[in-house]
Amino acid sequence: MSTDAPATTFYTTAELAREAGVTRRTVMHYAELELLTPDLTTASGRLLYGPYSLRLLRDLIDLRSLGMPLDEARDMVILRRATHDLAGNRRRDWKREDVPLGDERLQALQTRLRAINAAYERQADNLARLDRWLTKRFIGKDGKTAAKG
Numbered sequence: 001m002s003t004d005a006p007a008t009t010f011y012t013t014a015e016l017a018r019e020a021g022v023t024r025r026t027v028m029h030y031a032e033l034e035l036l037t038p039d040l041t042t043a044s045g046r047l048l049y050g051p052y053s054l055r056l057l058r059d060l061i062d063l064r065s066l067g068m069p070l071d072e073a074r075d076m077v078i079l080r081r082a083t084h085d086l087a088g089n090r091r092r093d094w095k096r097e098d099v100p101l102g103d104e105r106l107q108a109l110q111t112r113l114r115a116i117n118a119a120y121e122r123q124a125d126n127l128a129r130l131d132r133w134l135t136k137r138f139i140g141k142d143g144k145t146a147a148k149g
Contacts, residue, residue, distance in 0.1 A: 010048035052088040
């Protein structure tokens, strides 16, 4: 029986973009802003991203779609990188000094996150109800479009 760890999947810029459902240019833009950093660089200079980079990219997309400004989304990535390992597991040994953000930035981030959570809580039932209505209206029981012209 082999005890080798499973091989980690690495993504090129294009593959990472495809997996996240964004353009290659979006990935490159976030990399230029140092929101995404490659986990490996091949001998030929190709940048490769690991699974946690995909998670961070999806987090960035979600945060931006929730209206979080890019600088606050950047702070979230910085916080996640400081408190998680490269595989995305929360580090139990992290300390406050591992987080390169001042208390003022962290408090602003907490305020934004609380506002997002409060808005979601206020809207959760309405969003679910609207989704059910739209599903009934536009998707038939057989999974085909049911909308009437």
